[in-house]
Amino acid sequence: MIVMVPSYAEQSALVSDRREQGADQTDDMHDTPEEMAQWKPLAAALQSCQEKVEPAYRAADRTALRFQKQHQAITIAAAIAGTVAVLLAILQLPSIIGGFLVPIPFVEGMAAAIAFVAVLLGIFTLRHVGWMFLRHKAERFKFLKFRFLIDPHLWSDDAAQRERTTQWLTYATNKIAGLTNEELETWAEHGILPEEPPSLAGSRADAYTLYSLVDYYLTKRCRNQLHYFERKAQQFSSTDRYIKALPRLLFFGSVLAALAHFSLDLFDTYLQPPEAAAQAAETTARVPTITLAIALILVAASLPVIGAGVRTFRSAYQLARNTSRYKAAFEAIKLPAERLEHDAERLYGLYAEGRTTIDAHDVFRDLWRCEQILEAEHREWLRLMMEAEWFG
Numbered sequence: 001m002i003v004m005v006p007s008y009a010e011q012s013a014l015v016s017d018r019r020e021q022g023a024d025q026t027d028d029m030h031d032t033p034e035e036m037a038q039w040k041p042l043a044a045a046l047q048s049c050q051e052k053v054e055p056a057y058r059a060a061d062r063t064a065l066r067f068q069k070q071h072q073a074i075t076i077a078a079a080i081a082g083t084v085a086v087l088l089a090i091l092q093l094p095s096i097i098g099g100f101l102v103p104i105p106f107v108e109g110m111a112a113a114i115a116f117v118a119v120l121l122g123i124f125t126l127r128h129v130g131w132m133f134l135r136h137k138a139e140r141f142k143f144l145k146f147r148f149l150i151d152p153h154l155w156s157d158d159a160a161q162r163e164r165t166t167q168w169l170t171y172a173t174n175k176i177a178g179l180t181n182e183e184l185e186t187w188a189e190h191g192i193l194p195e196e197p198p199s200l201a202g203s204r205a206d207a208y209t210l211y212s213l214v215d216y217y218l219t220k221r222c223r224n225q226l227h228y229f230e231r232k233a234q235q236f237s238s239t240d241r242y243i244k245a246l247p248r249l250l251f252f253g254s255v256l257a258a259l260a261h262f263s264l265d266l267f268d269t270y271l272q273p274p275e276a277a278a279q280a281a282e283t284t285a286r287v288p289t290i291t292l293a294i295a296l297i298l299v300a301a302s303l304p305v306i307g308a309g310v311r312t313f314r315s316a317y318q319l320a321r322n323t324s325r326y327k328a329a330f331e332a333i334k335l336p337a338e339r340l341e342h343d344a345e346r347l348y349g350l351y352a353e354g355r356t357t358i359d360a361h362d363v364f365r366d367l368w369r370c371e372q373i374l375e376a377e378h379r380e381w382l383r384l385m386m387e388a389e390w391f392g
Helices: 008-021 033-038 040-052 054-091 093-098 104-124 127-149 159-177 181-189 207-243 246-271 274-286 292-317 319-352 361-387
Strands: 204-206 357-359
Touching: 033 040, 040 054, 040 127, 040 159, 040 207, 054 127, 054 159, 054 292, 127 159, 127 181, 127 207, 127 361, 181 361, 204 207, 207 292, 207 319, 207 357, 207 361, 246 292, 319 361
Parallel strands: none
Antiparallel strands: 204 357
């Protein structure tokens, strides 16, 4: 009997059309009734994930996003407020020397208030710890869902094995829900070597079921992650491009201002006629003004402070390292994703030919490799965040 089915190219075009009509990225943790119907052989497994894993993921993800926004606002405010506080303290110097700017108490009050706010904001950046922990927890639920789906035992002919795998999903969900900060650190620091996949010996599966699994994984996981890594790398790179040279330029400007002050002081001391120097001193005594020498001192003192604020911002967000990390993750997952695309095309061809049960060893190994790459990328992010500055 000849099975009349659309070609793989036609099937892929239909999926692409659906993706273009919807969001740029699909929700990888929620499956709509339409998606359940599209990947019908996976419906029971997806329903288990939706009932057991998704609620726990949503709770952790919502709180993590809220903490992240608060953390970002606090970090930016602390960096700006701290920089402004120091600049205001520096700008008091001319009023002490010449008594011309705004009254000293006002400047001191402003500087003290801004510094105090900055300190408070710094204390509240302990929110960062909560954000990092909950983000990790949410990602662990996501790893759990896809590790469950690509477990060969879930697709075996042995009903007892399938039941044990489903029961394991409940156990693993509860275990992740009870994670502690100590376990987070252990997971980050002791996960250098990739884990071995579940036993793949004799792995066999229905051709269409296996095609549906690979197509689902590509649509909801692989392509999503590729797009995410590429987009984040571009965002971090664009942000860092405009500010990474600022600290060096500001320091260089400070040195130039100090050199200019030295040259001016040298001129006033040794090259300026005595009569002109006396007249300038008398004028300054009558009408206090900001002299060029004082202005150069202020510039020399202020520019490094601004540079430190910029450096604080870059350090807090790890812009350069995150750019490199996202680019590396994109390149790392690109090849396994291409292998899975070939697997999907081959499996669809076997299904179109009327093949049923096939050897699935290589396909499951390709799926496992992708998950290991994504897990390694998350471990790297976690270690990076744990090593970042307290305000990061």
